[in-house]
Amino acid sequence: MDQTTQLLLLVAATTVAIVALLLMLRRQRVDREIATRESRYATSSEGQKRCPSCGAYNTWTDRNCVQCRRKLPG
Numbered sequence: 001m002d003q004t005t006q007l008l009l010l011v012a013a014t015t016v017a018i019v020a021l022l023l024m025l026r027r028q029r030v031d032r033e034i035a036t037r038e039s040r041y042a043t044s045s046e047g048q049k050r051c052p053s054c055g056a057y058n059t060w061t062d063r064n065c066v067q068c069r070r071k072l073p074g
């Protein structure tokens with residue numbers, strides 16, 4: 001194997017490594033965006049809690065949603 005071939009192989013390997021790294025970083029960023037995405041609804045407002053799953057208004061003392069009976073946050 002002459003020196004030019006070795007150099008070409010090195011360049012090719014480096015390119016593959018960089019592309020893989022960029023793909024990994026992009027994937028991580030997408031995953032993080034999905035994990036930290038906020039709910040469309042506020043957890044509580046004006047003495048009312050809004051259900052994160054169905055969007056129904058509940059009083060802040062309610063522990064479960066009046067509509068879907070799921071556990072409310074907070």
Ligand SMILES: [Zn+2]
Binds near residue numbers: 052053067068070
């Ligand atoms: Zn609900």
